[in-house]
Structure formats: structure tokens, C-alpha cells
Amino acid sequence: MQLTPASLAPYNTFALTQTADRLTVIEQREQLLELWQARQDEPLLIVGEGSNLLFTAPFHGLVLVNRLKGIVVNETGDAWLLKVAGGENWHQLVCWTLEQKMPGLENLALIPGTVGASPIQNIGAYGVELAQFCEQVESFDWHSGETRHWSAAECAFGYRDSVFKHEARHHLILSVTLRLPKAWHPVLGYGPLAELGEAATAQQIFERVCATRQAKLPDPAVLGNAGSFFKNPKVVTAQAEALRLAWPALPVFAAEAGRSKLAAGWLIDKAGLKGTRVGGAGVHTEQALVLVNHGGATAEDVLRLAALVRERVEQLFGVRLEPEVRMMGPDGETCLDEALACLN
Known part of the structure; x- marks a missing residue:
């Protein structure tokens, strides 16, 4: 089976134009054993529809796209x-x-x-x-x-x-x-x-x-995005209560014992970040939890925007946001700080 370098644009809803050294679509289970027997010593990435991925760089390995049905x-x-x-x-x-x-x-x-x-x-x-x-x-x-x-x-x-x-x-x-x-x-x-x-x-x-999500969340086919970019942060309940004293409208939800969950989108919104842009990337104007590709955004644009959002929220609320989106570097999974360091 011949595998050749391929664009990853069809396989990530952020619509970033990264590439993979090799890529194949898996439609039958039998393909896996054949590929495994011919495997090379190279990074592996398994992709579904790429709806929760941010490719921070070209991927120097094999991408398997899962299209098994039934x-x-x-x-x-x-x-x-x-x-x-x-x-x-x-x-x-x-x-x-x-x-x-x-x-x-x-x-x-x-x-x-x-x-x-x-x-x-x-x-x-x-x-x-x-x-x-x-x-x-x-x-x-x-x-x-x-x-x-x-x-x-x-x-x-x-x-x-x-x-x-x-x-x-x-x-x-x-x-x-x-x-x-x-x-x-x-x-x-x-x-x-x-x-x-x-x-x-x-x-x-x-x-x-469906109505709620469609009203708030942009369609990736129209505006590239990976859904909620940040996780809703969990903090100790005492910190959540102190924040709600300062911000009475802050949504707080019960989590495990002694901890509470905050609404990341609310924190980003109150930090005044809706509509903020870095290059072609921006914070969505309707749902602040979503970072979008306004057209021509690069991975660097998205990473620097994410870092800006994290910094502003931490300065205002003392809460450090953690990305929910999975970030993929040239040889596998990475994180925001590592990806940013590779830009410098």
C-alpha cells in the first residue's frame, strides 16, 4: 500500500493547512494488520474527524484516519x-x-x-x-x-x-x-x-x-474551530466562593468533594476578550470559549491567542485555564507551553 505526504486540512475542523508525511484512511479492519506489518519507526497519530485537534506543526509520521462503520x-x-x-x-x-x-x-x-x-x-x-x-x-x-x-x-x-x-x-x-x-x-x-x-x-x-449549541457555537464548515478550546476549570470551593463574592454572577457548579467547577467561557467574556484577534485567529463573538479561524489563520496565530486568553484570565481571576483541545506537534502530542516555546 503506497502512502504519500498529504494535507491535514480535511482532517481538522480548525482548517489549518498542515501536512503529514504519510496518511491513510482506515475503512476495513484488515487494513490495520497490513499497515502494522509494514510499520516503520515513526510517530503515529490516529484521527477521527479532527474536531478536537490543533496541529501546531507539520506531522512527521503516519496519520491513520478512522472511518470504520457499523x-x-x-x-x-x-x-x-x-x-x-x-x-x-x-x-x-x-x-x-x-x-x-x-x-x-x-x-x-x-x-x-x-x-x-x-x-x-x-x-x-x-x-x-x-x-x-x-x-x-x-x-x-x-x-x-x-x-x-x-x-x-x-x-x-x-x-x-x-x-x-x-x-x-x-x-x-x-x-x-x-x-x-x-x-x-x-x-x-x-x-x-x-x-x-x-x-x-x-x-x-x-x-x-441542538438549538442552544447552534445559537452559540459556530459551524466549523463556515468558521474553522475545534469547539470549546478550554476546559471549565476546577478550583477549591473556598476560592470559588471568594470569587463569587467579587463577581456575584459567576456560574459555579459542584464538582468532587471540596472543589467547584467554574465556567471558562464566562471568565473569558468578563476579561473582555470576545472578538479579540491575533492574526487570522479570534475569540468568537458569541461564545468566548471558542477560538476560531477567520480565514488564513496559522497555528502560531491560534497558539498566541490562546496564551493571551490564558494570561488575561489568570491576571483578573487568579484562575489558570487549561486547553481542552489536543495539540499535536511534529512527532506527537504537545501542550500550549511547549508549542509556544517551539515558536521562539
């Missing part, structure tokens, strides 16, 4: 078990489950990306996370050439985190098995969903989530 449903007395191939589109899966009268994922509607990417980031929105439904993850280990099955506990899910962002980043996710309980209960604790009331249906929640 959904298999097994029904038990109290739940539906869905084994979903990693290349399936996440939002289309949510739509399909509702059409099949299998509710549960409606709060996660319109989250961009593939099913295979969902456990890596432990995607979440409006009070729901993937970890609540994940029964098992099946992956291909690029180091050994073997297939592995991970229980939910072995996935080590955390806030926008999992084992697949750390020691298992060389695993390509073949499928995710989701358990959707038949005893469905609406999750209405966040924002506009509370207005629906306890009698809300899954379809009503889905529609409200």
Missing part, C-alpha cells in the same frame, strides 16, 4: 447494548438512537467528532458524560498488533480525560459499546434544559440542546 444492537431485559464502530459520526449516532426509541444520549447531541474519539476525551455536555454509558472499548494496539477490550474502569475516565490520552494513545479505537438503560430519566440540571420541566421527553431535550 452498529450492532443487543437487547437485555433492562438495557440496549450498542456496539458502534469507531468511525461512525457521533451526532448521527445520537439521532439514530432517538429514532430507534433508545433515549439517553440526547444531552450529547451535536458534539462534533466520531464515536472512536468519544472515550478519548470522555465527551460531555449539559450534565452528561460518555463514561455514564460506556460498557466497553475495543482497540487495536499499534505497539503489539493485538486487539484489546477495555472495561469502563480500565478506561480511567476523568473530566475530558481517559487512559487513551496517556499511556494508551497508540491504540486505535475499533468500537465502543454503549449501555442505554430502558429506565430513562431526563437530565435537566444545566442551563436552558431546566426550563423544560421534569415531564420533558428525550426528543425535546435533543431539540433544545
Whole structure:
């Protein structure tokens, strides 16, 4: 199989014009073993739709694009078990489950990306996370050439985190098995969903989530972006309470014992950063949590804008924001500070 240098522009929603030394699209499982047997000593990057990636430099290695398809449903007395191939589109899966009268994922509607990417980031929105439904993850280990099955506990899910962002980043996710309980209960604790009331249906929640996201979040096909650029920061509860004394409108949410979660978008907005631009990159004018490509933005533009946002928020609130977007350097995952250092 001949692999040649390729543009990464179609494989990142930021629409940055980076390249990879080699790239191939995986549509059949058999391709993986063939590629693995012919593997070289080079960096590896596994990509779904690139909706949570920032390529900070050309990638000097092999990029595998996961386009495996298929959904298999097994029904038990109290739940539906869905084994979903990693290349399936996440939002289309949510739509399909509702059409099949299998509710549960409606709060996660319109989250961009593939099913295979969902456990890596432990995607979440409006009070729901993937970890609540994940029964098992099946992956291909690029180091050994073997297939592995991970229980939910072995996935080590955390806030926008999992084992697949750390020691298992060389695993390509073949499928995710989701358990959707038949005893469905609406999750209405966040924002506009509370207005629906306890009698809300899954379809009503889905529609409200879609309307809310579409009103606030730019369409990557129109304005390049990677969704929420920063995580909602967690601070000790005493710090959150002190901040709310100074800023009574500050949204604060309960986290684990002794800690609270703050709304990063609110902090960025109050720091006066909406609409701020660095080169072709900017803070979105409607949702400050999103950094966008206004056209022709470079990775350097986005990195310097992210650093500016982080600095201003820390100066004003004493809270240091951490990127949610995964940053990829020339030979693998990097971080904001490392990527900035490479610019100098």
C-alpha cells in the first residue's frame, strides 16, 4: 500500500493547512494488520474527524484516519447494548438512537467528532458524560498488533480525560459499546434544559440542546474551530466562593468533594476578550470559549491567542485555564507551553 505526504486540512475542523508525511484512511479492519506489518519507526497519530485537534506543526509520521462503520444492537431485559464502530459520526449516532426509541444520549447531541474519539476525551455536555454509558472499548494496539477490550474502569475516565490520552494513545479505537438503560430519566440540571420541566421527553431535550449549541457555537464548515478550546476549570470551593463574592454572577457548579467547577467561557467574556484577534485567529463573538479561524489563520496565530486568553484570565481571576483541545506537534502530542516555546 503506497502512502504519500498529504494535507491535514480535511482532517481538522480548525482548517489549518498542515501536512503529514504519510496518511491513510482506515475503512476495513484488515487494513490495520497490513499497515502494522509494514510499520516503520515513526510517530503515529490516529484521527477521527479532527474536531478536537490543533496541529501546531507539520506531522512527521503516519496519520491513520478512522472511518470504520457499523452498529450492532443487543437487547437485555433492562438495557440496549450498542456496539458502534469507531468511525461512525457521533451526532448521527445520537439521532439514530432517538429514532430507534433508545433515549439517553440526547444531552450529547451535536458534539462534533466520531464515536472512536468519544472515550478519548470522555465527551460531555449539559450534565452528561460518555463514561455514564460506556460498557466497553475495543482497540487495536499499534505497539503489539493485538486487539484489546477495555472495561469502563480500565478506561480511567476523568473530566475530558481517559487512559487513551496517556499511556494508551497508540491504540486505535475499533468500537465502543454503549449501555442505554430502558429506565430513562431526563437530565435537566444545566442551563436552558431546566426550563423544560421534569415531564420533558428525550426528543425535546435533543431539540433544545441542538438549538442552544447552534445559537452559540459556530459551524466549523463556515468558521474553522475545534469547539470549546478550554476546559471549565476546577478550583477549591473556598476560592470559588471568594470569587463569587467579587463577581456575584459567576456560574459555579459542584464538582468532587471540596472543589467547584467554574465556567471558562464566562471568565473569558468578563476579561473582555470576545472578538479579540491575533492574526487570522479570534475569540468568537458569541461564545468566548471558542477560538476560531477567520480565514488564513496559522497555528502560531491560534497558539498566541490562546496564551493571551490564558494570561488575561489568570491576571483578573487568579484562575489558570487549561486547553481542552489536543495539540499535536511534529512527532506527537504537545501542550500550549511547549508549542509556544517551539515558536521562539
